[in-house]
Amino acid sequence: MGCLRTDRGGEFTSIEFNDFCNENGMKRQLTAAYTPQQNGVAERKNRTIMNMVRSILAERNMPKDM
DSSP states (O other): OOEEEEOSOHHHHSHHHHHHHHHTTOEEEEOOTTOGGGGHHHHHHHHHHHHHHHHHHHHTTOOTTO
């Protein structure tokens, strides 16, 4: 993997995650805080996935909080 770009969420700034990246030879880039625009592709993909999940839940008459 060339470079992993993440936001500054706690799950991406932990010592454990940092060690994991170092052990696996991953370079990291952290985006500026509170700027989802820097992660446009990932943010759009997340939105698409959530729309798909909502559609499946609605189709199967399952609660929305699953």
